[in-house]
Amino acid sequence: MKNDFYPWGGEFTVCSSNSCxxxxxxxxxxxxxxxxxxxGQVKTENIGIEKIVANVISNPNxxxxxxxxxxxxxxxxxxxxxxxxxxxxDKENRVINAPGAIPYIENLGVEAVKRFRKQVEILDLMGVxxxxxxxxxxxxxxxxxxxxxxxxxxxxKIVAKHGWAVTDDxxxxxxKIVIDYMGKIKGRxx
Amino acid sequence: xxxxxxxxxxxxxxxxxxxxxxxxxxxxxxxxxFFIRKxxxxxxxxxxxxxxLPKKHPFSIDITVPSIKIKTLWYLHKKDILFRTIxxxxxIGVTEEERxxxxxxxxxxxxxxxxxxKDNSPDxxxxxxxxxxxxxxxxxxAIADEVGIKNVLVDTAALAPGENSGASVAAIPVxxxxxxxxxxxxxxNVVEKSAWLKNFDSAAKVVDASSNINIPLFGGDYAIxxxxxxAGLVFPIIAWEDILISEYTENYFGTKPRENHPRRxxxx
Numbered sequence: 192m193k194n195d196f197y198p199w200g201g202e203f204t205v206c207s208s209n210s211c212x213x214x215x216x217x218x219x220x221x222x223x224x225x226x227x228x229x230x231g232q233v234k235t236e237n238i239g240i241e242k243i244v245a246n247v248i249s250n251p252n253x254x255x256x257x258x259x260x261x262x263x264x265x266x267x268x269x270x271x272x273x274x275x276x277x278x279x280x281d282k283e284n285r286v287i288n289a290p291g292a293i294p295y296i297e298n299l300g301v302e303a304v305k306r307f308r309k310q311v312e313i314l315d316l317m318g319v320x321x322x323x324x325x326x327x328x329x330x331x332x333x334x335x336x337x338x339x340x341x342x343x344x345x346x347x348k349i350v351a352k353h354g355w356a357v358t359d360d361x362x363x364x365x366x367k368i369v370i371d372y373m374g375k376i377k378g379r380x381x
Numbered sequence: 382x383x384x385x386x387x388x389x390x391x392x393x394x395x396x397x398x399x400x401x402x403x404x405x406x407x408x409x410x411x412x413x414x415f416f417i418r419k420x421x422x423x424x425x426x427x428x429x430x431x432x433x434l435p436k437k438h439p440f441s442i443d444i445t446v447p448s449i450k451i452k453t454l455w456y457l458h459k460k461d462i463l464f465r466t467i468x469x470x471x472x473i474g475v476t477e478e479e480r481x482x483x484x485x486x487x488x489x490x491x492x493x494x495x496x497x498x499k500d501n502s503p504d505x506x507x508x509x510x511x512x513x514x515x516x517x518x519x520x521x522x523a524i525a526d527e528v529g530i531k532n533v534l535v536d537t538a539a540l541a542p543g544e545n546s547g548a549s550v551a552a553i554p555v556x557x558x559x560x561x562x563x564x565x566x567x568x569x570n571v572v573e574k575s576a577w578l579k580n581f582d583s584a585a586k587v588v589d590a591s592s593n594i595n596i597p598l599f600g601g602d603y604a605i606x607x608x609x610x611x612a613g614l615v616f617p618i619i620a621w622e623d624i625l626i627s628e629y630t631e632n633y634f635g636t637k638p639r640e641n642h643p644r645r646x647x648x649x
Contacts, residue, residue, distance in 0.1 A: 238541075265445020295473075
């Protein structure tokens, strides 16, 4: 789903957009209170995290990001999200010190990541078994009622540029075809 | 085959036998894939494979954690069954240690996943096979070659709806034409990620199983389906699709189906 606050979309539930807390679920049967801003699951340590970052920074009211449940083996999106917030990304766009299999942030700019790291505090509740405990942390955050971070940051999705040229006729047949407004083919494999 | 928690091998054996029977009935070859979640399950699952599957029957091992991958390779080597092992998988998260282990204990085949976090189009998938989208020192196909993998199966990396999910099937003919390598994917994962389907209780399982026809329709060579209990639906569906395609390709290209093709099984 997509809405004005969360333009990158994804599988999540929007609750109270003025709330200061969003909740990330990892393999957990837990429904947060309705006064969180948004909650949803994350499954991948790359595209999934990009969506969380982009959607969180587009709502400046979100100042806490609570991560709960059990991290997904191998991919470890929860731990990767925590590492992203703590260390950021390197020159290759790899999340520094991330334990996940493919922890790359390729579709978001460095500025968006910086903004995310500044805007929110991460509350790492992975492994906490009692839902009441998670509820308690959510309530505490809401009580603190921190101010909005300011203006929304609408992250632009980076469009990949290929580092190779399409020279093979066979591949060109199936590669992306760009057509102009008159319906004429402008290019292939771009 | 996913074993949730402690592997229930009796159930696993039953599912395996059912799948192999369906394979015989329809003529479509079946290769079981075993997900190994924890290090403590390695011996249990590999021993189960060795004792349950027919001798020389291929199988694949699906592992996400590099350290468990490495230990499993060693154990498969010890059991002398690497010659029928498909390694699932080599992707851009492959570690140096994993590459060393693959060199030392080389499986017969590997699934190479064409997932490109920079570009989810068919061209992006080619890019990751060619040069790892510059995230590694060389392309994934070159890495497979370097570690000594003789047989590569390309997985076109099915992504969620909204992430160019269709590119996984669109990439199949592209990759086959470009490299001549067998290609397929786990298209049913797209169904799992279609949250809206949960509103249609009775449809979810049917859509999951029938999503697999997209692979042969686009010329794919293998479908990674799951869970194993869906075999009863998936095998007849794929056989049905194979008959449809075979009639067309014979009429148009003159390609005759092999002896154990579903069309030969059911229309003698």
